[in-house]
Amino acid sequence: MRSSNGTGGAGERSEEVIVFPDREEMGREAAAAFARWASEAVRGGGRFAAALSGGATPRPLYRSLAGSPFREAIPWKGVHLFWGDERCVPPDHPDSNYRMAYETWISKVPIPLENVHRMKGEEDPKAAADEYEEQLRAFFGSAGWPAFDLILLGVGVDGHTASLFPGSSVLNQQRRWVAAPYVEKLKTHRLTLTLPVLNHARRVLFLAAGEEKAEIMKTILITDPAEVPLPARLIEPRHGRRLFFLDQTAAAWMNRKRGDDR
Numbered sequence: 693m694r695s696s697n698g699t700g701g702a703g704e705r706s707e708e709v710i711v712f713p714d715r716e717e718m719g720r721e722a723a724a725a726f727a728r729w730a731s732e733a734v735r736g737g738g739r740f741a742a743a744l745s746g747g748a749t750p751r752p753l754y755r756s757l758a759g760s761p762f763r764e765a766i767p768w769k770g771v772h773l774f775w776g777d778e779r780c781v782p783p784d785h786p787d788s789n790y791r792m793a794y795e796t797w798i799s800k801v802p803i804p805l806e807n808v809h810r811m812k813g814e815e816d817p818k819a820a821a822d823e824y825e826e827q828l829r830a831f832f833g834s835a836g837w838p839a840f841d842l843i844l845l846g847v848g849v850d851g852h853t854a855s856l857f858p859g860s861s862v863l864n865q866q867r868r869w870v871a872a873p874y875v876e877k878l879k880t881h882r883l884t885l886t887l888p889v890l891n892h893a894r895r896v897l898f899l900a901a902g903e904e905k906a907e908i909m910k911t912i913l914i915t916d917p918a919e920v921p922l923p924a925r926l927i928e929p930r931h932g933r934r935l936f937f938l939d940q941t942a943a944a945w946m947n948r949k950r951g952d953d954r
Contacts, residue, residue: 701781709936711943715901719752727762733841734770742842743776749899754797768803776812777855777884816882817872825870837892845898851922855882894932903938910945
């Protein structure tokens with residue numbers, strides 16, 4: 693199942709929703725898209741910059757990228773990996789977003805280690821946010837907001853994305869590229885890219901799977917952000933594409949809606 697809005701022409705916003713039978717197929721197709729975009733970017737400009745997400749949903753994507761045919765097809769020397777957010781834990785901690793991506797994917801492909809730019813969750817949160825912002829400014833340049841070629845995002849049942857949670861003051865941040873908000877519900881700090889950085893990406897790809905995500909995906913896709921200012925709903929790239937890859941259970945409401953319309 694596929695639906696889309698907008699043409700995706702130069703300088704235009706566009707949106708696309710694609711539904712897959714299960715999360716494994718979703719992961720394989722996301723890997724194919726990643727490989728295609730990386731090849732195009734490296735061929736056209738010499739490099740491809742992607743920010744990764746954590747959690748369980750992107751695991752099938754990362755596993756696919758670690759194997760054939762993607763391992764051999766992607767121009768790894770031109771690929772640079774960043775993170776959209778990180779837990780404040782060491783890189784070998786079970787909760788580390790970096791560890792999950794490294795063990796599942798990065799350690800299995802010939803990407804130069806200097807092209808892997810992790811957030812240092814083991815350091816003081818504010819210092820780690822400052823350091824990561826300096827890394828981004830050195831990579832992208834300080835003039836204007838950075839433009840990632842791709843930002844991968846997940847969605848929480850509460851509507852959070854990256855480590856931007858509902859009600860957080862960091863949602864109002866218009867200066868910083870990286871922040872270290874304290875998340876009250878989790879009783880901990882998190883490192884995260886800020887909303888303007890996410891909205892200056894060339895592509896934002898949301899991955900969502902599981903029936904527990906169905907209601908929040910319905911809210912994100914059919915409501916006005918002014919009416920429901922959830923963090924994930926506020927992601928609307930200014931000059932890029934917003935894509936949603938969903939498995940059937942996360943998109944169950946779409947089938948119900950189609951049936952109601954008949």
